[in-house]
Amino acid sequence: MVNLTIDDKQVTAPKTATIYEAAKINGINIPILCHDKKLKPFGACRMCLVEVEQMKGRQIPACTTPATEGMIIRTSTPDIIKARKMVLELLLLNHPLDCPVCDKSGDCDLQNLTYEYKVNSNRFTDEKFNHEIDYNNPLIERDMNRCVLCGKCARICDEIVSFGALTFIDRGIDTKIGCEFDDPLNCEFCGSCISVCPVGALLARPFKHKARFWAMTKHTSVCGYCGTGCNVTLGVKDNKVLTTIYDEEQGFHKGQLCVRGRFGYQFINSAQRLSKPLVRKNGVLSESTWDEALEIVAGRLKGGSNVAALATPRLTNEELSLFKTMLLENVGTKNFDHAAGYAHAALTEGFARSFGATASSASILDIQKSDFLLVIKTDAYETHPVVGFEINMAVKNKGVKLSILSDKRGKLSKLPDAKTLVHRPGSEIALLNSIAKTILDEKMVDASAAAVAGYAELEKALSGFSAEAIAEQSGLNAADIKKLASEYASSEKALIIFPTGQAYTGHNAVLASALANLAIITGKYGKEGCGVLCLSEKNNSQGAVDMGFYPQDGGLNSVQILDACINGTVKTLFVAGENPLVSYPDRNKVKAALDAVEFLVVSELFLTETAAMADVVLPVCSYAEKEGTFTSTDRRVQFIKPAIRKSVQIKTDFEIFSDLITRLGGQPPLRPALQFEEIAANTPGYLGMNHVSLQKNGAFAPVITIPAFVAPQALTPVVSETGKLALVTGSALYHSGTLSQYGEGPMHVCPEGYIELSRSDASAYKIAENDLCTVSSATGSMQLKAKISLRMPAGVVFAPYHFSATPINSIWSGAPVTLVTLVK
Amino acid sequence: MNPITPIINGMAITLKHMFMKPVTLQYPDERPKVAERFRGLHGLKVSHSKAKCVACYLCPTVCPAKCITVEAGEDANHDKYATVYEIDMLRCIFCGYCVEACPVDALKMTGEFELANYSRQDFIYSKERLLEKQ
Ligand code: SF4
Ligand code: SF4
Ligand code: SF4
Ligand code: SF4
Ligand code: SF4
Ligand code: FES
Numbered sequence: 022m023v024n025l026t027i028d029d030k031q032v033t034a035p036k037t038a039t040i041y042e043a044a045k046i047n048g049i050n051i052p053i054l055c056h057d058k059k060l061k062p063f064g065a066c067r068m069c070l071v072e073v074e075q076m077k078g079r080q081i082p083a084c085t086t087p088a089t090e091g092m093i094i095r096t097s098t099p100d101i102i103k104a105r106k107m108v109l110e111l112l113l114l115n116h117p118l119d120c121p122v123c124d125k126s127g128d129c130d131l132q133n134l135t136y137e138y139k140v141n142s143n144r145f146t147d148e149k150f151n152h153e154i155d156y157n158n159p160l161i162e163r164d165m166n167r168c169v170l171c172g173k174c175a176r177i178c179d180e181i182v183s184f185g186a187l188t189f190i191d192r193g194i195d196t197k198i199g200c201e202f203d204d205p206l207n208c209e210f211c212g213s214c215i216s217v218c219p220v221g222a223l224l225a226r227p228f229k230h231k232a233r234f235w236a237m238t239k240h241t242s243v244c245g246y247c248g249t250g251c252n253v254t255l256g257v258k259d260n261k262v263l264t265t266i267y268d269e270e271q272g273f274h275k276g277q278l279c280v281r282g283r284f285g286y287q288f289i290n291s292a293q294r295l296s297k298p299l300v301r302k303n304g305v306l307s308e309s310t311w312d313e314a315l316e317i318v319a320g321r322l323k324g325g326s327n328v329a330a331l332a333t334p335r336l337t338n339e340e341l342s343l344f345k346t347m348l349l350e351n352v353g354t355k356n357f358d359h360a361a362g363y364a365h366a367a368l369t370e371g372f373a374r375s376f377g378a379t380a381s382s383a384s385i386l387d388i389q390k391s392d393f394l395l396v397i398k399t400d401a402y403e404t405h406p407v408v409g410f411e412i413n414m415a416v417k418n419k420g421v422k423l424s425i426l427s428d429k430r431g432k433l434s435k436l437p438d439a440k441t442l443v444h445r446p447g448s449e450i451a452l453l454n455s456i457a458k459t460i461l462d463e464k465m466v467d468a469s470a471a472a473v474a475g476y477a478e479l480e481k482a483l484s485g486f487s488a489e490a491i492a493e494q495s496g497l498n499a500a501d502i503k504k505l506a507s508e509y510a511s512s513e514k515a516l517i518i519f520p521t522g523q524a525y526t527g528h529n530a531v532l533a534s535a536l537a538n539l540a541i542i543t544g545k546y547g548k549e550g551c552g553v554l555c556l557s558e559k560n561n562s563q564g565a566v567d568m569g570f571y572p573q574d575g576g577l578n579s580v581q582i583l584d585a586c587i588n589g590t591v592k593t594l595f596v597a598g599e600n601p602l603v604s605y606p607d608r609n610k611v612k613a614a615l616d617a618v619e620f621l622v623v624s625e626l627f628l629t630e631t632a633a634m635a636d637v638v639l640p641v642c643s644y645a646e647k648e649g650t651f652t653s654t655d656r657r658v659q660f661i662k663p664a665i666r667k668s669v670q671i672k673t674d675f676e677i678f679s680d681l682i683t684r685l686g687g688q689p690p691l692r693p694a695l696q697f698e699e700i701a702a703n704t705p706g707y708l709g710m711n712h713v714s715l716q717k718n719g720a721f722a723p724v725i726t727i728p729a730f731v732a733p734q735a736l737t738p739v740v741s742e743t744g745k746l747a748l749v750t751g752s753a754l755y756h757s758g759t760l761s762q763y764g765e766g767p768m769h770v771c772p773e774g775y776i777e778l779s780r781s782d783a784s785a786y787k788i789a790e791n792d793l794c795t796v797s798s799a800t801g802s803m804q805l806k807a808k809i810s811l812r813m814p815a816g817v818v819f820a821p822y823h824f825s826a827t828p829i830n831s832i833w834s835g836a837p838v839t840l841v842t843l844v845k
Numbered sequence: 846m847n848p849i850t851p852i853i854n855g856m857a858i859t860l861k862h863m864f865m866k867p868v869t870l871q872y873p874d875e876r877p878k879v880a881e882r883f884r885g886l887h888g889l890k891v892s893h894s895k896a897k898c899v900a901c902y903l904c905p906t907v908c909p910a911k912c913i914t915v916e917a918g919e920d921a922n923h924d925k926y927a928t929v930y931e932i933d934m935l936r937c938i939f940c941g942y943c944v945e946a947c948p949v950d951a952l953k954m955t956g957e958f959e960l961a962n963y964s965r966q967d968f969i970y971s972k973e974r975l976l977e978k979q
Contacts, residue, residue: 120901120948121899121901121903121925121948121949122899122900122901122924122925126901154923156923229919230900230917230918230919230925231917232902233902233906235906236902236906
């Protein structure tokens with residue numbers, strides 16, 4: 022702590038604080054333009070000038086100068102005000118002053134400061150800039166005439182996003198922000214640069230001229246895409262969500278979002294939303310009334326165990342738990358599941374066995390507090406980009422070491438000193454076991470491990486996994502595996518991160534247990550910066566697990582439910598928000614099941630491929646129209662409330678389940694809040710939570726771990742065949758599940774499916790970028806556009822799974838690695 | 846007082862007024878000359894055969910009666926313009942704040958005061974009706 026005097030006030034501040042921070046902590050406001058608390062000090066604008074007595078009254082920038090003991094600082098003497106006015110005058114000299122047509126107006130730092138300092142005339146004259154404006158980019162409009170060269174955009178893109186798309190180009194008076202060689206912007210479109218730009222030089226094109234900042238109401242909510250659970254602020258006008266608004270105080274991520282969260286909101290007010298219940302009459306779906314539709318559904322739900330249900334983990338905790346209650350108590354069936362049945366297995370089976378809990382033993386906040394990160398698959402960045410930002414910051418700012426085990430390289434591999442071990446697809450589990458084996462052999466085992474249940478069995482079962490043996494089948498060399506093992510074991514704090522999801526069938530219970538074994542054997546769990554963090558795919562995937570919406574005591578899982586539809590034992594299938602026809606593996610089988618089942622009811626926002634096959638379609642609300650809670654991947658329970666009024670003709674899933682319960686003779690809770698009371702009372706870790714207390718920042722549901730070793734089974738390695746490529750499925754950065762197809766932003770930058778292959782394969786098969794290739798597997802064949810990239814190893818191809826128009830499940834039947842042939 | 850006096854006084858005034866210029870306007874045959882600063886129906890100014898309005902939303906923001914509806918759009922040159930500009934004359938209080946707020950001097954108030962109409966819908970003046978006639 023240092024003591025100093027600011028504006029005649031005695032104050033104290035932490036040793037590391039700058040003058041600006043010291044003043045801010047003590048409630049003294051110093052104006053800033055180029056400074057951002059998330060970024061390193063830069064000192065470009067001189068708005069924050071202050072006088073320090075010890076420096077003979079010289080004016081120095083507060084945002085870059087460290088506060089030192091005994092400093093006497095003045096922040097607003099007439100001289101300083103004069104200097105700041107001059108700074109503004111000089112900035113306004115070349116500024117186009119087109120506030121009336123600039124969408125930043127009302128939220129613009131330059132405008133606000135000009136107003137505050139009453140700069141209403143300019144003593145200087147000069148020409149205005151005449152930079153070309155980039156109107157062509159679908160998401161980010163760049164008007165460098167408005168730029169004040171604060172450098173925030175370039176700095177955030179480098180320091181946090183770690184993409185490095187923007188930089189200062191040209192020199193002197195011509196200096197501007199641009200891409201290398203002044204090329205068009207083609208980046209990951211996270212919009213971070215827009216959010217920090219203090220003026221209207223970078224703007225969200227989808228929001229262009231949609232509304233004035235002051236005319237919108239700002240509703241805080243939780244992003245409805247992935248399990249990171251980022252907080253978002255929705256800008257609403259006339260009951261429409263028009264944009265997302267940056268709030269640097271929001272969430273652990275301080276307002277940072279990814280492309281889906283920031284630009285993918287359009288599905289909420291999409292014109293394609295279903296607006297009335299549909300009932301199949303004479304073979305066609307036709308509009309109906311709620312009463313008729315629900316009466317039909319209720320009638321069909323009286324079938325007991327003939328009934329099965331699949332729900333999306335995008336529903337709220339309240340909806341999932343009410344749905345479960347309805348199925349168990351009012352319908353009388355145990356056949357319900359979510360996320361294709363396997364995407365939650367890492368938690369519900371893997372962690373359940375290894376940690377005695379169906380949740381991760383670490384949180385996202387541990388990433389920056391760790392010393393060593395082991396990421397399984399570079400895809401962790403694509404599935405959870407804002408978690409990726411945390412990894413970027415940990416590596417770049419905190420010096421955390423990063424090692425990656427992956428079947429392809431990726432953005433994380435480019436971080437400073439990141440080590441990527443690219444192994445043959447499908448060999449990750451064997452590799453992890455060999456790391457555990459190395460740790461055992463090299464005596465790097467933690468003292469606590471021997472006492473954990475199953476230690477002896479583990480030792481025995483690992484005997485076949487020596488680094489040498491596994492190196493052969495995984496395409497790595499034994500020395501690298503051993504080095505990784507010793508780095509992991511010797512770090513004081515180490516954290517393992519792996520993504521799960523419907524496209525990651527290999528990230529299953531066995532993988533989760535193998536990872537847990539590593540953490541337990543080295544004692545790296547249950548402490549700050551340690552543990553295994555499973556990144557669950559959807560916004561409420563962890564919630565769906567916590568609510569127990571998966572088969573227990575003999576209920577059928579997703580795969581069995583589809584089988585039972587085909588063989589006729591399941592006669593009524595209730596699909597709440599899932600789109601299995603696109604997102605589950607093996608399209609033929611899903612189609613056969615949906616065809617075969619006697620009665621299919623789908624509750625959905627859109628008439629998806631699955632809904633189009635239904636007998637009754639119920640239009641429901643998006644997350645922006647309902648209230649409830651979502652649980653993020655690290656068990657942060659967060660409250661959402663409606664940002665817009667729902668149309669009178671649609672219902673929330675909660676209302677539908679309540680209504681059905683009434684029709685089935687039960688008594689539903691009146692409000693989601695009451696359902697949550699029940700959840701809080703019955704779910705481990707949720708005790709004491711309620712909607713009111715969760716409103717502000719949400720709360721972590723603690724995870725209590727009881728470690729146990731799970732002995733690995735012998736694995737059969739994936740055999741390669743000559744002339745065939747190994748297809749791995751996954752998520753594309755711009756998408757999450759199938760929902761983001763209805764978000765215009767993601768579709769602007771990634772509109773269709775593709776197959777990504779290495780340069781060497783491309784030249785071997787004579788395939789050029791964007792060529793249409795026929796990809797065939799044992800189960801089918803389809804056409805995909807080729808995308809050639811540096812990150813793929815030879816012999817491996819990647820395809821994202823989100824797209825209805827190019828459903829990858831027509832050639833993929835759920836294996837972690839599918840052998841395919843590629844023909845142009 | 847002589848009871849006749851008031852009558853005579855009265856008649857004198859009447860007589861005097863018979864030779865004065867009449868105050869009453871024989872509307873609609875005679876029409877008033879409105880002052881230049883009169884605040885009547887709004888007009889959207891035109892320049893280079895385009896409405897000057899750039900859809901900045903300041904007039905709907907300042908309007909105390911909340912009777913102006915503006916919707917902005919982007920034209921072929923990427924310029925901002927009002928795709929919708931409507932004033933609900935039933936709610937307007939003719940305060941003139943909108944004219945004062947306009948940063949580009951796109952709005953004026955004309956001398957037009959005959960705003961009676963047969964249906965409520967007709968009181969909502971669209972952009973076409975408000976555009977200054979050239
Ligand atoms: S959108 Fe994101 S990646 Fe693209 S330039 Fe801006 S900060 Fe960088
Ligand atoms: S574009 Fe915006 S953020 Fe980037 S330097 Fe210019 S003013 Fe700063
Ligand atoms: S999609 Fe995930 S990472 Fe992106 S903003 Fe939403 S919650 Fe955050
Ligand atoms: S004159 Fe006053 S009330 Fe009428 S439109 Fe203008 S601001 Fe509104
Ligand atoms: S204030 Fe002027 S420029 Fe702005 S919307 Fe109104 S008329 Fe148009
Ligand atoms: S805010 Fe300190 S120099 Fe810009």
